[in-house]
Amino acid sequence: LCVFSSLQLVSLLLIGIAAWGIGFGLISSFRVVGVVIAVGVFLFFIALVGLIGAVKHHQVLLFFYMIILLLVFIVQFSVSCACLALNEEQQSELLEVGWSNTNSARTDIERNLNCCGFRVFYPNETCAADCLRTLHCRPCAPIMEEYAGMVLRFVGGIGLFFSFTEIIGVWLTYRYRNQKDPRANPSAFI
Numbered sequence: 414l415c416v417f418s419s420l421q422l423v424s425l426l427l428i429g430i431a432a433w434g435i436g437f438g439l440i441s442s443f444r445v446v447g448v449v450i451a452v453g454v455f456l457f458f459i460a461l462v463g464l465i466g467a468v469k470h471h472q473v474l475l476f477f478y479m480i481i482l483l484l485v486f487i488v489q490f491s492v493s494c495a496c497l498a499l500n501e502e503q504q505s506e507l508l509e510v511g512w513s514n515t516n517s518a519r520t521d522i523e524r525n526l527n528c529c530g531f532r533v534f535y536p537n538e539t540c541a542a543d544c545l546r547t548l549h550c551r552p553c554a555p556i557m558e559e560y561a562g563m564v565l566r567f568v569g570g571i572g573l574f575f576s577f578t579e580i581i582g583v584w585l586t587y588r589y590r591n592q593k594d595p596r597a598n599p600s601a602f603i
Contacts, residue, residue, distance in 0.1 A: 424452075462474055462481075467589060489572050489575065490576040493570075496565045501562065504565065522557065523541045528542055528550055533552060
């Protein structure tokens, strides 16, 4: 039951972080927040399926929980390893692709980091930063690159930690699934 409650904790944490980001105005992209909330809700329902399966000793629910948790482990482990393996050049390319493909994230970054433009700010572009009033704006790329490595290591480390708790959950579910139900008729197992 501890594994199910830790998965529920992670799912509620994801939902809470997304709500916090929107509440404090750090993120205005509803697509990003929607994906984070959807993943949180998905993990919450998966944990609920596992919890119900464990309490009722339902073999089919535990099997589906185990398979889905294994798939979540594979995806989370892969993403965590990718976050930890990116070098500075790849981080810079990833930031540039993200910058050029999303207007709402660009606005959030300019407003929160008080910078304008990616590498160079052109006067005909719009900028949401306060520094535009004083005309002393730094480009956003150096500021983002300064934090990108730290954030990727943090996200990769946390993801790696929780992916190993998920594989332990798969193993425990497998072990628990093959146990006899103590509420069942003992003579039925003879």
